[in-house]
Amino acid sequence: MKVPWPLYLAWKQLFPSGKKVSFFSLLSIIGVALGVNVMIVVIAFMQGFQQKFRKDIINAQGHARVVPLKPYASWDKIPPRLRKIDNVVGVTPYLQAQLLLQSGNYHAIPFCMGLQPEDGDEVLPVDDFLKGGMLRLQAHDAEDVTPLPTMEMLEDDVVFLSSQTANRLGVRPSAVVQVYEANATLPESTEQSPVRVTRLDSYVESGEWELLFMPSEGSCVVRENVSGDEFVWEYEKGSLDLGFGYPVFEISQGADPFVAGDRFLFQVFKANKIEIFSPSMIDQAKADEMIPPREVRVGGIFEVPWQGFQMEALIGTMRFMADMRDQEGACDGFYLKFSGPVARNEVQLQKKCRELELVLEEDWAVVPWFVENAWFFELLKFEEYLMVLIMIPIGLVAAFAIAIALMTTVLRKIREIGLLIAMGGRRFSVGMVFCLQGFIIGGLGAVLGCGLALLFIRYREVIMTFIVERIAGSDGQAGVAQFYNFHSLEVPFPWESSESLSTFLSFALFAVLVSTVAGLLPALRATRLNPADSLRSE
Amino acid sequence: MEANGLSKSFRLGDGSIRVLADADIRLEEASSLSIQGSSGCGKTTLLNLLARLEKADAGTVSWDGRKMTASSSPSSRESVMRADFLGVVYQAYYLIPELNVLENILMAARLSSSVNRDSEDRARSLLSRMGVGDKAKQIPNKLSGGERQRVAIARALINKPRVLLADEPTGNLDERTGGQVMDLLMTACDEEKTGLILVTHNPIFAESADSRVFLKEGKLITDEEFEEIERKANDEEN
Ligand SMILES: Nc1ncnc2c1ncn2[C@@H]1O[C@H](COP(=O)(O)OP(=O)(O)OP(=O)(O)O)[C@@H](O)[C@H]1O
Ligand SMILES: [Mg+2]
Numbered sequence: 195m196k197v198p199w200p201l202y203l204a205w206k207q208l209f210p211s212g213k214k215v216s217f218f219s220l221l222s223i224i225g226v227a228l229g230v231n232v233m234i235v236v237i238a239f240m241q242g243f244q245q246k247f248r249k250d251i252i253n254a255q256g257h258a259r260v261v262p263l264k265p266y267a268s269w270d271k272i273p274p275r276l277r278k279i280d281n282v283v284g285v286t287p288y289l290q291a292q293l294l295l296q297s298g299n300y301h302a303i304p305f306c307m308g309l310q311p312e313d314g315d316e317v318l319p320v321d322d323f324l325k326g327g328m329l330r331l332q333a334h335d336a337e338d339v340t341p342l343p344t345m346e347m348l349e350d351d352v353v354f355l356s357s358q359t360a361n362r363l364g365v366r367p368s369a370v371v372q373v374y375e376a377n378a379t380l381p382e383s384t385e386q387s388p389v390r391v392t393r394l395d396s397y398v399e400s401g402e403w404e405l406l407f408m409p410s411e412g413s414c415v416v417r418e419n420v421s422g423d424e425f426v427w428e429y430e431k432g433s434l435d436l437g438f439g440y441p442v443f444e445i446s447q448g449a450d451p452f453v454a455g456d457r458f459l460f461q462v463f464k465a466n467k468i469e470i471f472s473p474s475m476i477d478q479a480k481a482d483e484m485i486p487p488r489e490v491r492v493g494g495i496f497e498v499p500w501q502g503f504q505m506e507a508l509i510g511t512m513r514f515m516a517d518m519r520d521q522e523g524a525c526d527g528f529y530l531k532f533s534g535p536v537a538r539n540e541v542q543l544q545k546k547c548r549e550l551e552l553v554l555e556e557d558w559a560v561v562p563w564f565v566e567n568a569w570f571f572e573l574l575k576f577e578e579y580l581m582v583l584i585m586i587p588i589g590l591v592a593a594f595a596i597a598i599a600l601m602t603t604v605l606r607k608i609r610e611i612g613l614l615i616a617m618g619g620r621r622f623s624v625g626m627v628f629c630l631q632g633f634i635i636g637g638l639g640a641v642l643g644c645g646l647a648l649l650f651i652r653y654r655e656v657i658m659t660f661i662v663e664r665i666a667g668s669d670g671q672a673g674v675a676q677f678y679n680f681h682s683l684e685v686p687f688p689w690e691s692s693e694s695l696s697t698f699l700s701f702a703l704f705a706v707l708v709s710t711v712a713g714l715l716p717a718l719r720a721t722r723l724n725p726a727d728s729l730r731s732e
Numbered sequence: 733m734e735a736n737g738l739s740k741s742f743r744l745g746d747g748s749i750r751v752l753a754d755a756d757i758r759l760e761e762a763s764s765l766s767i768q769g770s771s772g773c774g775k776t777t778l779l780n781l782l783a784r785l786e787k788a789d790a791g792t793v794s795w796d797g798r799k800m801t802a803s804s805s806p807s808s809r810e811s812v813m814r815a816d817f818l819g820v821v822y823q824a825y826y827l828i829p830e831l832n833v834l835e836n837i838l839m840a841a842r843l844s845s846s847v848n849r850d851s852e853d854r855a856r857s858l859l860s861r862m863g864v865g866d867k868a869k870q871i872p873n874k875l876s877g878g879e880r881q882r883v884a885i886a887r888a889l890i891n892k893p894r895v896l897l898a899d900e901p902t903g904n905l906d907e908r909t910g911g912q913v914m915d916l917l918m919t920a921c922d923e924e925k926t927g928l929i930l931v932t933h934n935p936i937f938a939e940s941a942d943s944r945v946f947l948k949e950g951k952l953i954t955d956e957e958f959e960e961i962e963r964k965a966n967d968e969e970n
Contacts, residue, residue, distance in 0.1 A: 199842035203828075210830035212871040613826040616785055617887075618815020618843045620808050726786035729822065730776075 200623045203614075204630035207603070218603075219635060222596050226639020226705050227646060229592050233585050233701045234647035239654075240578050241693060242685040247574070250500035251563055256284070256317045256529035257537060258547050258562045266557060269525040276530065279553065281546060284316035284531035289515040289524055293508065294471040296487070297363040304359045305504035308515030311348040317529045320345045320354070320509065326497035327357040329366050336371040336461065341392055343367060343494030350514045352396045352493035353468075356507040360495045365466035367492045368398050370441060373459040389458045392433060393442040396465045396491040403441065405458040416443070465491045474520035488518065530560070540564055589708050596635060597712040600628050604716045611720055612728030625717035632713020633706065640702035647698070651685045733759045733895045733927060738781055738791035738802055739950075740774070751777050752788070753950030757929075759895060764921060764928035766938035769947035775931045778947065779897045782929070783818055784810060796894055815844030819888030819896040819926070821917075823903035825880040827872035827887075833859065834868040837887045844891045851890065858886040862916055878909040885917055895927040902934065910934070 208219035260272070273285040289308035294301060315321050321344050331338040348354065360366060370391050389405060402419040405427075414427040416434060427434040433444035441462055469487035478485050496509065516524050531537075536546045540562070547560040554560075564571055604611070614624050650657060688695040735757045741750040751774035759765050769775050780786040781802055782793060788802035795817050800810065819840075827836050837855040841847040859865045862882035864875075872880060881901060888896055901917060902910030914937050921928045930941055938944050946958040953961075 196847070199839070202842060203839070206828075206830045206835070210871075211832040211835055212869075216830075609824065609826055610828055612785075613820075613822075614843065615811075616783060616814075616818075616820045617840050618811055618813075618818075620811045622808075724786070726777075726780045729780075729785070729826075 198623075199619070200626035201630055204627045204634060207627070208631055208634055218599055219631075222599060222635045222709075223639045223642060225592050225595065226636060226709060227642035229585075229589055230640050230643025230701050230705045231646040231650065233582075233589070233704075234644065234698055235650050236581055236585070237578065237697050237701070238647070238651060238685050238694060239683070240574070240581065241697065242683045244571075244574050244578075245684055247500070247570070250498075251567055251570075252531075253319055253322070254498045254500040254503045255563060255566070256286070257532045257543060258530045258550075258560050259566065260528040260530060260550070260554070260558050260560050262527065262557065263559050264557050268523075272554065272558075273528065275553065276528070276550065279550065281532045281534050281536040282530060282550075283533045284313075284529070286310070286313045286317040286529045287512065287525045287527070288529060289512045289519070289526050291515045291518050292473055293518055295359070295363060295508070296469045296471070297365050297466065300363045302359050302362045302506055304356065304506035304508045306508045306510065306515065306518075308510050308512035309348070310512050311345055314345055317531045320348075320496065323496035323498050324354065324494045326499065327360075327495035329357065329360065329495055331366075331369050331371055331463070333371050333461075336373045338369060339372045339387070339391055339460070340367075340369045341394055347395060347493045348509070348511055349493075350511050350517075351490050352510075353490050353514070354494045354496050354509040355492055356505060357495050357497050358505045359508060360492065362506070363466075363468060365468055365492050367494050368394050368396055368465040369463045370394055371461045371463075373461060388446050390444050390446055391441045391460060392444045393435075394462070395438060396493045397439040398441055398462055398464055399439065400464045401462050403443075403460040403462060405443065405460075407457070465493065467491050470518065472518035472520075474518065490514075527558075589704065593708040593712040596632060596709055597715050600631060600713055600716040601719065603631075604628060604720050608723060608728045608731045611723055612725045612731075615725035616729065621721040625721035628717040628720055629710060629713040632717075633710045635713075636706035636709025639709065640705040643705065644698055644702055648687065651687060654683070654685060733782065733793075733795060733929075735782055735793045735802070736791060738778070738793075739789045740777055740781060740786075741789060750950055752781070754791075755947075755950060755952050757782070757945070757952055759927050759929055760942075761894075762925040762927055763943070764918070764930065764941040766930045766932060766941035766944045767947055767952070768932065768935070768938050768944070771933075773947050774950065775947055776899055779899050779929065779931060783820065783897055784814065812845070815840070816846065816891055817894050819891065819893035821881070821884050821888045821896065821898040821901045823900040825872070825877075825884045827880055827883060829871065829873055832869050832871050833864070833875070833883050836872065836883060837890050840887045840890045846891055855886065855890055858889055858920075859883070861920060862886050863912075877904050878913060881905065881913050882916065885913070885920065889920060889924055889926065892924060893926055895929065896921060898928065898930045900931055900933065902932070902937070910937075914940075 276285045291306040293306045404417045406415040416425045435442045475485045536542045550560045686694045688698045738755045740752040741748045781788050784806040791802040793802045841851045864882045945952045
């Protein structure tokens, strides 16, 4: 295939024979590449944050919320109706309340949310939130081995508190620590401990549990040292479940407690109780009725990753909330979760919400998550636009640099340009030589920049950890991570998401376009030259 | 190649200077013609007009029988034709520094769109005929002036042009080197059956051309006419 001569000459001027690269082209290409890289990385990260926030918000409040527009008679027929509709995968009723919490001298007025434990985490992944908030007991020579609480532990006299609320009140759920000194041969990590506590409900009493294994009889004597109660556990038959209010012990899979030792010691701490007052109690108090506060146990501590969710929060059962509001069978609305395209696409979601409103005969409003959090997304979008606005002038500065450099080349090569015309080159083609140089610089820079961006996205953890450590120090890193969590941040590669692909393509295209336009000016200059004059020029 | 009634003046400040006044020139097929004349008399301008690099005020230029108005800019077809019809050699060599010697020569072939597989062989044979066969991969900045001019001549001949315009090709070279280069140029043109219009200050080189003209006061005059004028001028002085 024959290369057109302007392209050949443009390439040769950037990459001359006998030299590897020319300094000018190297600098220009690196400049373009860095620009493209920065633009892509910034936008990709912004999109990553947006995706993360989106996921967090949907986790914290579902894809949409159904709220009543009129007083309604009974709500329990609605979830089955909604579930029948395509793409609806979860319907969770909820009831909110204003409650005052008290523990000793400490008070809190958190955002209170009642859910049905039997709904599980079909819509709200409460179990995941409970993982995030757990407060570990610090103990010398002992390790907190409390199993993570789950949604199943929620009942009418048990509540989950957000970690801020728990800290404010100074309360925690039941806990169990494994005491190392009881057996010197016990491995340092509880992961490998042969005996584990697999359930610790909110009703356990404080105490010291001692497990003595009898190798010959295949059984184990389990003693509670405070009360002096003693049980025999035939551990080969399964876990030791003494019922509600007792910890459940289990032999780890494949473990043999007699290899390591024969005595295990666990210290159990009971859950704190808190007292709860509700506005309905005030009314009753006005009517001179004496109402004792409601006493509940702390079943677990949670943390919702979505920062827009109330920091101070309480999750209880719906029945408990209804009780506190003195409104039996009340319901404030439903959280909905969808699947398929409705879950992925905002436009589809909006349509679906409208469809549901019609199904519910307009007695209820169905509000999608992005409407409820519109302010936040407007903010993110604005930030993204602002970034682009800042970066475009940077791109233009790079373009000017290229234009000036190429212009100097044109001036330096005036006589060669004259000769090219004398040898039969058309003026247009001579101009193309310079335009193509801009194009080649832009193209190579864009490719290199995309490559750098891919590397950056691939190794973002390493790079960001390094940078954050330098700026914020290793202590500050935790704080930065709370808001800008680069580890969990999902920044998709262009082959993984069309949004990422369009980011890569649009900035690559932008670079090529800008560099080519930058070459246009010198090209025009070159075509305007009079060949006879150029040949005469010194 | 032929030109008739070429006129050209340049604007200079308020007035203008007339460089060519109704000049005629004719080059027979595959012959050589030398042009002499005092500095600034318009020799380079004449060559530029013949090559259609500059617009004349009046007159016609014909290339290979194709008659063109010299006062118009060349059409793009004429530009393309120029690549095949003409070769040019200047006092300065104008080699492209980013290309090596061979690539510089082939560049001319690329421009004429006559580049093919044999072009490189032809370039190499021209280079060795010019006595710089071993410099093919060298870059121009590392060559001497004489070597550069040889490369420039090879470049001018690569497309087998019908006419070669040479504007003081030895102007930058010392006498000995200039002589060698001129010999090579003449021989090559002979062998290639290429017509040659040679502008030079050196009477010996001018002598070796098939015919010889002088440019004087905007017109081309023959040997005898020139000597006549010279004699008259001498007489008047005496
Ligand atoms: N672009 C131009 N504008 C104005 N004057 C010009 C221009 N080009 C040439 N001239 C003038 O035209 C005259 C002829 O120039 P030209 O270069 O043709 O001379 P020459 O015979 O080649 O001289 P030399 O032997 O020194 O090369 C000179 O007086 C020069 O000043
Ligand atoms: Mg001249």
